[in-house]
Amino acid sequence: MKEFTVKQLFHISKGKKVEQVVSDNINKVRLIQIEDLRNNDNIKYCVGSNNYVYATEDDVIIAWDGANAGTIGYNLKGAVGSTLAVLKRKREDFLVTYVAKFLQSKSQFLRDNCTGATIPHISRSVLEDIVIPIPSIEVQSEIVKVLNKAQFLIDKRKEQLLAMSELTQSVFLEMFGDPYLNNKGWEVQSLGEVANIVMGQSPPGDSYNLKNNGLPLLNGPAEFTNKYPLEKQWTTSPKKTSEKGDILFCVRGATAGRMNFSDKTYAIGRGLAAIKVKNENDLHFVFLILKFMYNHFQNTSNGSTFINIDKKTLENIPIFKVSDSLKERYFNIIEGIEKQKTLIEHSLDNLEANYGSLINSVFRKELFTA
Structure with a gap:
């Protein structure tokens, strides 16, 4: 099996400060920030500029600064904010998804080796020196497939939690209205x-x-x-x-x-x-x-x-x-929902722990060989 360092596989470009704009701007492009490495729940935009650093779906993105330093994302396209960095491939003989998942298994290692006393920053040298095993494309694809199946179960649990959260939110809005708009005139x-x-x-x-x-x-x-x-x-x-x-x-x-x-x-x-x-x-x-x-x-x-x-x-x-009696009524209504959420959260914790064990096993070559 071949092995390469991150430096041998990628060019690393630090993101830049990007000015956010409203989502209906006709010249908008997506603004990628740390939260986007986890989900697409709160997409933001900016006006394109030649001064910005851009990511494509074929790049790996890493959170470079702050408490989330070491978080890895991929398959994203847009302008990259100043707390992120983009890894652009130098060669074509590997799957970006495979390498991104390998680097996700190193997130805690990267975080533990950050520089900076109060605000952590990724150590470029530590990142560049990480050695990545590169098996055949077929094996890479199989590893990605197994990890995606495990991730699918995690995503389903998260969807269930989101649905239950939306249900409690719906009950809240029905009883009290929007907290920011105060459309019920409290x-x-x-x-x-x-x-x-x-x-x-x-x-x-x-x-x-x-x-x-x-x-x-x-x-x-x-x-x-x-x-x-x-x-x-x-x-x-x-x-x-x-x-x-x-x-x-x-x-x-x-x-x-x-x-x-x-x-x-x-x-x-x-x-x-x-x-x-x-x-x-x-x-x-x-x-x-x-x-x-x-x-x-x-x-x-x-x-x-x-x-x-x-x-x-x-x-x-x-x-x-709001009166205590009305608040109590709300919490009584959602009590059953919250109990179900707790059960799903425990299931999600177990799935995520199992995923962590699986990803470490895969990249220790316990499940796959070249």
């Missing part, structure tokens, strides 16, 4: 009135560690799960913290608006805010309001391309004044 109060908001602050770089010393440190969605975050690094000099019961809210970048709940005390970096709802009975309703406004957060910010939601913006978010 009396509102600001988020700043119902919650205290703590904006994260990065600890000193030399306080970071992987040895469980100090408080677990959260910098953004890289540590998020479906509900509670995972501990991946720690700091001995926390500047800002969240407490149990707080809403963890992403304020920066392509994942602005994503949320988790804080299940204990965490140090929070500048990519997060802790929303401390004053009345415990309001917690889940406030979470729902914020969740339904995700697309609004993605398209409204202080930054022209890099989203940066400040404290004032958060404090001014309108929250409906």
